[in-house]
Amino acid sequence: MTDHKDNSASHDHHDAHHSHDHGGHDHGGHDHGDMVGEFRRKFFIILVVTIPIVLLSPMIQGFMGVDWRFPGDMYIVAALSTFVYFYGGWPFIKGAVDELKGKEPGMMTLIGMAISIAFFYSMAVVFGFNGEQIFWELATLVLIMLLGHWIEMRSISNASQALESLASLMPNTANRISADDEVEEVAVDDLQTGDLLLVRPGEKIPLDGKIVKGTSQVDESMLTGESVPTEKTTDDEVIGGSINKEGSLTIEVEKLMDDSYLNQVIEMVKASQASKSRTQDITNRAAKWLFYIALAAGIITFFVWISIGASIDTSIQRMVTVMVITCPHALGLAAPLVISVSTALSAKHGLLIRNRPQFEQSRNIDAVIFDKTGTLTEGEFGVTDVQTFGDMDEDAMLSFAATVENDSEHPIARGIIDEADRRSLELYKMKDFNSITGVGIEGTIDDKNVKVVSPGYVKEQKMEFDDDNFNTWSSQGKTVVFLVIDESLAGAIALADKIKESAKETIDQLHKRNIKAMMLTGDNQKVADYVAQQIGIDEVYAEVLPDEKAKKVAEIKERGLVVAMTGDGINDAPALTEADVGIAVGAGTDIAMDSADIILVESNPKDILGIFSLSKKTFNKMVQNLVWATGYNVFAIPLAAGVLAPWGIVLSPAVGAILMSLSTIIVAINAQLLHRFEME
Template identity: 55%
Template sequence: MKGQEHHASGKHDHAATTQDHTGHAEGGHDHGAMIADFKRRFWVSLVLTVPILLLSPMIQDFLGLGEALRFAGSRFVLFALSSVVFFYGGWPFLKGFVGEIRKRQTGMMTLISMAISVAYLYSTATVFGLAGEPFFWELATLIDVMLLGHWIEMRSVMGASAALEALVKLMPATADRLRPDGSTEEVQVTELVAGDRVLVRPGAKVPTDGVIVEGRTSLDESMLTGESKPVERNEGDEVIGGAVNGEGAITIEIRKTGSETYLAQVIEMVRRAQESRSRSQNLADTGANILTYTAIVIGTVTLVVWLSLGAPIEFAIARAVTVLVIACPHALGLAVPLVVAVSTRLSATSGLLIRERASFERARNLDAVIFDKTGTLTEGRFGVADVIPLGDMGADEVLAWAAAIESQSEHPIARGVIRSAEEKGIRPKPVRDFRNLTGEGTEAVVDGRDVKVVSPGYLRRRDIGVESTDVERANEQGKTVVYVLVDDALVGAIALADIVRKESREAVRKLKEMGIECMMLTGDARAVAKSVAAELGLDDYFAEVLPDQKAEKVREVQSRGKSVAMVGDGVNDAPALVQADCGIAIGAGTDVAVQSADIVLVRNDPRDVTAILALSRATYRKMIENFVLGAGYNVVAIPLAAGVAYAWGIVLTPAVGAALMSASTVVVAINAKLLERRRKDIAALGLAES
């Protein structure tokens, strides 16, 4: 048993949801405002850095302008300008440091604050009497680079983790509500209530969930369910808020508003998925903490070693400051959250909804997938599997006689025969004198001939023999066989069964290519289960299983040492979905609040199971790449920052260290964004392109 707690769908209304999620928050601040703040502080600090550079003795000597730029009190002007850069430009880092200390979670802000504070305090001390050279210019350039890096990085992060904003933007702000006299009025979507009727013009978005009461059209639902092609919608069909209307104007009656709507539930599910902690995130946080403490220790050791070797104090401090800056674990801290954000958006806009993040991550290690049969691997309705001629007529002619008489019946078998005839383009012939043969079948006059579609019992009671290996095979496979008689002569048999979805064959094939065993659970007879399993090439099957026994069968497979996913409809399969290592509810449609599932698949397409497992694997690989990018460079960068290559003339300044640290964070953000480039690769494993 997984032992995790499943959450209900969103409790906020749509307006609140939109307000809450239109911008990322970090520390309770709007992400867009923070980007603007870093940009402003960067430009102010950069302007002040120019006179700081010109007033710094080291830069003056390097340019040969010492005498020309030195004047009485110049060091105090240098101190004043540098103080503005330190307190104004460095304020976000100093403030972040206080926050980390209060939470007892030291990290990036702690290291940056220590670095700039040490540099500022030492340089200030030299202004007021301490022997040594100040390096205010290094302090200013360090802060400039840190601000620039954070500005660029936050823009990259915002682009990579825009899942919620993208979903919120799907919902239009206004709608054309119909008045009683037939005219329209433009109102806010939040003003709509159940029962209102709205006009959706060609090219406009459906304002909220409802049902078409007038008109027909095609709707683009690609950003909602992942259905790549426009879907036809007629009167009486349900529509989803956010779908883009095609060529026809339609009138819809509002059925759901606020948190009840499909899109609001998806937004809430995405929010919960992104907030849920995972093993990978905990590992990243642990690594970031270790890196922080390691940097502090190495920075301190660097300072002590260089001083003991007789290096100038400003050189030793510069080396220690560079170590602290270059080791900032920001990239490592973002390695997982950014991948989570991108993969969650990619899945949500493709009809693959993640409710439990940890289970989604575990899906990459699955050994077996157990499918419920009816409605999952099969269509859940009778269809013609075989037409077996038993006389001089061909298969299509036998089907035509049967379709004519069955067109008068509402029996599930009759509907299956009619569908098959329609698919073959066979039009039923006129029928008269139709009547039911109680417990035996149906009879009517078709084209002047007496036609019957009857059960095997009818033949047995009249001693009509059937000699056909095809009929015997159909019976062995558990198919329902009916017989067609024309003028009391047996002309053929029709074998019907729960039709296997075409998509099921492809899904099973691809799962097996991924090294995953495919199994099936069903309450049907063993012969039926064996037939379906053989047709799909399943590795195992469980037949005649009652709903309350499904969880037991999942446990049985788990006892073999396998990690198991259960795929079902989320209702009578609920215990099995909860028991499985990963519960996948399929064909949920707009009812995304399936409490027993870890993952909800909107479409009734088994290939989406393959897609979600492929996405899980791709997401994990991207997380590992980000771990390496976020922490791996420190193996080389920290020793260089400490000055181990000084003898070869290689010395990293604090500003260069800051640039490298910021670059690693930007690279992590870009790499996470590249997960979206995998859409087509994942589509090849079942993910519908949107």
């Protein structure tokens, strides 16, 4: 976005060029559908097989006070348990092998070891080893592990659902307008850049493009989080997947599917979910160490029980229980689930996270540096003040000025016309339009010569007027033009880059959080000071060239502040990269924002507050899950080892599996509670 180098009132308003570019956005989520189906299917099959294994177990029969034994019953149980071990336990065995191959033992290794010990020990008992088989515990252990993984996969799948549903937003067909104005239905994949499409009311817009004909309200809520339909007319950009609500639109295709806004969002969020956060790295290391602790605790438990005279059967049960209950299932799930939910949630609210570590860092921000144009301001001229010099009222004067400016494409002309529209003023009929080089423009209205001119013209013609307001506006860096009717001054109009309505509220909220608000702009000092004064900016750095912005950000960081830089991601790219957190604001529909860590779909600076809030809530959820998962293991290991055995409290491997799965479920539910987050 190009800041004004000089916006002073003394310049001819037709030389005051102003331009701005929109930078943009880069979808994601993992497809866990197959895994959800696999674990669900295995769970129900193993459930059916587990019932006869449990009922034929001598231990269970003794507990129930029945005797259903018959010759060869243990061979039937052994056969059923073999099926349970190899079919139901296969995901865990395979996972354990993969972990050991990669020299990264973890959750799957623990489960695989536990069920293997239970299976082979029980098989040894069936074929003559002195002890008591624990096939029923093997079956219930596998069953509960399958249930825990089913719940886990379904939780992750649900967390990614908001992102995966984005892909279904794109329609499969489109109404293409041929060279002879015939409308034909074609597959979206067959469209080419430059094709003209007809989008009727109620239809989805097939691809990103520009409106070449028509006006309508377009619902982009599923894409940008903006709940109110947006007014769209000729030359406005539209996003593929959004819904045309009212009038028919003719759209020229600008981007095909692979380059579309929606696809870039999908790819960006996928990359975000794949990028490991600092907290996630901690949990992965913790899971690895927990494996070694579990292995050591299991072996020590076995030898301690043997040493106090317990049977091998009892000692193995204690060892198996320790290994199962110490399994870092919940720990390994703690961060990924929260990350999955927060990424989906952020995309839903129009916050696209490219780098997770920087997103996590944003909860610690001390100062936010704002680029001015397009971030705090609209990036286009708007009327701020009007003064009349005669009997004519403001509305009549604006009608004359807007009528003359109506044939001009200049940004100042646009600002005056927009103000007339805002006031619902009617324009007059004009003839003899003429551009006066270096001065302004003129035309004839009701046989009167009407000019809109620069202050220089007024001074040259030695026209006298009350210049108090003019001097004040000039000191604020506003651009001032004069309306002259038949060589008599009728009034003055001051224009400036319009400050966004949400800017002041954003700064107020930052101050409430003890976060400094700074402005870094290439605009002149007067303009920057005026904007800063209006919205409460703490520090202003003006007339800074784009290549100097990064250096200025570095200087601010040297003060010991954790800094977020907000800008459009183009001229501000070096500064965005230099900041602790780079935030691209006003990203529009072009997501080429490699320099930003976080991208805001909307141009609303208030969304920055949403980043800080979501970052803090995400971090809190991670910490809660980590505390629960690790705290649970600290409590569970001695309990599983049998420290309470003298008091008759002994946990079986199956009960250990139940407690472990309960921990997993609590972690999963806690992560899902993040869905209650609301944007500020």
